Amino acid sequence: MDYIDPHIHMVSRTTDDYATLARMGCVAVSEPAFWAGYDRGTVDGFRDYFEQLTSFEPSRAAAYGIEHYTWLCINAKEAENVALSREVLAMIPEFLDRPGVLGIGEIGLNKNTPNEATVFAEHVDLAARLGELVLIHTPHLEDKLQGTRMILDLLAADGRLAVEDVLVDHVEEHTVGYVLDQGYWAGMTLYPNSKCTPARAADMVERFGPERLLVNSAGDWGPSKPTAVPDFIFEMRRRGQTEATIRHVVLDNPLDFFSRSRRFKLPERLR
């Protein structure tokens, strides 16, 4: 089945993964800017990273017939440095009109601190002023419920973003209801230990219906499985769910959300 992984960090993966994803039906990947595993020191570090996301990585993906989309921001972890964050925010517009850039992301909260909240709000302001989509990271583990609700409060306080233009990612059973009830897209991340499993994601699709739910692998430099979306497809098929329902989650929903970006172009394989 053709599918899209709407949240995967391919800069940290080898071409073996592209080769595997291409064989498993992946037509496109969407890669938000994220924490590299260490705190970058300067805005030029982010400039180089954005260059990599918007030029080199799409060419790496294209060699395997996979469309590459990307998102730009300073991530929640590095957002604790407000001064650096503001330099990065000022620099983001230099890259926004590059092909494949879908919007601002993955912004969010990490430890739910005042500085993180400030920088999150300033990213939302940037997105609202420039008419951009937003992809949001919700915190890990014990911080997720508190952080998700804080994020929803901040979005409501700003009020300018259309709910259809926002994807709140890494939802789990205790946060998905809040996100869907307020009209946003909700991403389920199939990542070992700290997030969800294919079976639990399938359960959430059954409990809440397939509308506005997406699944992703968030494959990155840590222990993770870039083929997690095919695992979800397999689990849904094992349960006897229809091909139409499965395709709705793994292909139609990502396409519907991404197509709201004025720079979105359909993956070549789907044209």
Add this chain to the structure above:
Amino acid sequence: MSAIPSPLTAEKILDREGTTLRAQLLDIAALLDRIERAAGGENAEAFAQLPLSAIRELLIPGDADRVGRILRLYSRSYDPAWQERFAEEGAS
């Protein structure tokens, strides 16, 4: 949001997943045994309250939300007045 039915009956789910369930229960049991065997293990109730409370949640039926309940048990609390609190902390 409209739920979609599970194509499998409850009995079919257990039939299909029973071996996996057994393996997962054994992993939990082995971990608890490992804790009990280790030095200080006799005080497990004191320092392992969170996981033990989560295990007790497994036995409470009726709302099909054991996962949500356990996740909430493991979560920091949300304060609806956090924005006011941040504003006060910022001012001071």
